[in-house]
Amino acid sequence: MSENLPFEVSDIEREREDYRRKETLRARLTSVVSSLAFVALVVVVLHLSPGWPRVKESFFSPEYFVEAWPKVVDGLWLNIRVLGVAVVGVAILGTTLALVRMTTSAVMFPFRVVARFYTTIMRGIPMLVVLYLVGFGIPGLGLFGRVDKAVLGTIAVVLSYSAYIAEVLRAGFEDVHPSQRASARSLGLTQTQTMRLVIIPQGLRKVAPALMNDFVSMQKDVGLISTLGAVDAVRAAQIAVAKTYNFTPYIVASIVFILLSVPFIILNDWYSERLRAREQTGGMV
């Protein structure tokens, strides 16, 4: 506010400040009014719907909510473990695929083709189908005896997500300015050192927001392992629904998954904002 400043302010500036203040006030009032109107609309539409009392009973029942909560949370622990292992698996496989696709040497040619084929095919297959193929196909081979369903689910998540992550990473690595690679090679660093010490750390920074977004998406997709029969949060909710014919456990499952993802979504937003701010202040050359 200019009137708090120690120096003189002209009448023109004072008038402009006045105008801006009024505009801000008007904008705030408008948003409050429109929010209230929107909430009122939702409430009215729900209450006017003939089926609302039934929907309220079968989706938002407090008794069923309390009953399902501990089982679903128990199941969520499996999702968290699967997620933890899958993140490591995706990081390793995704980075490997990205690096293989970026190689130029003749020796790597067949691997380049395989990596390219893999990322193309995998990104095209629906996640659910990958789960079925891995979940029922690998045990069908009979090579490893009985494999835990959660392990199969984890493998499927890793296979599917690695293809996406590999492409995000590749975009990041290729986005690093060519002078950085030239500088690194000029210092005598080998190709491998250049990747490890210069290109990968900088590329990761560039795509960190996209990677975090994929992580959030993976957090909920680990719920798909329930289709293989692993008793995770979704499966626990399904079991509860099957017993009672009340759908509230699904709401419980939604809430626990949301609670799981919110911290990372906030972290993602904060980091993206910081990155943006940094890039805008940078570039002093």
Added chain:
Amino acid sequence: MTAAADLAQGKKVLRIEGVVKRFGDNVVLDHVSFDVHQHETVALLGASGSGKSTLMKCVNLLEQVNDGQIWLGDTDVTDPRINQDKLRARIGVVFQQFNLFSHMTVLNNVTLAARKVHKWSRDKAEVKAIGLLKRIGMDDKAREYPDRLSGGQQQRVAICRALMMEPELLLFDEITSALDPLLVGEVLEMVEELKQQGTTILMATHEMGFAHDAADRIVLLRRGRIAENGSPEDVMDHPSDPETQAFFAAYNRV
């Protein structure tokens, strides 16, 4: 030993012999030959697209020549059997911009090659790096990240990094072209100082005044060929070739 005495001895750090570089049908370097002697500063001039940068890149193997040879001391740079990483480590290079690794502090930038390529201990590398930074009055910035420095400071740190392993030859590829005009001076001052210390320098530049005053010799490239090769006085002050006259006249008008 004075530069003149060395020139008389003819000790050549860099020999470029009949170098040809093509990109597709486009002949960028067409049988270019010249030498850089020890302690000599050679300015490589020419319009944009005349092949200056490409020639620099051929010297430190960021580009492959299509014909001819380049010798660094007794090493044939263009021989595909040599260890390219070892060769590059013998040449210090500074580019136009984005030289410094933005995710590393100034100190880590300067010590990186010593630690990772030459396997020095961190302590040994840091002592030397701090010494170099002190000489340009930037030792207090050792722990800063490059984006906290001005463009001129970034370039001077990049020069320190190139000097770290005492290279046989320094390549400067338009190191002031991306700078605010007010920051050009401090970088050129540093180059001048290096020259006084007897460093061997090959620099591509658009700073005509600086080339005239600081370089021992001017090599002017035109459409991939050497148009002039001589002292700044001969090439810049009294050019006989009309195209050369027009080239410098255009710069003088700016």
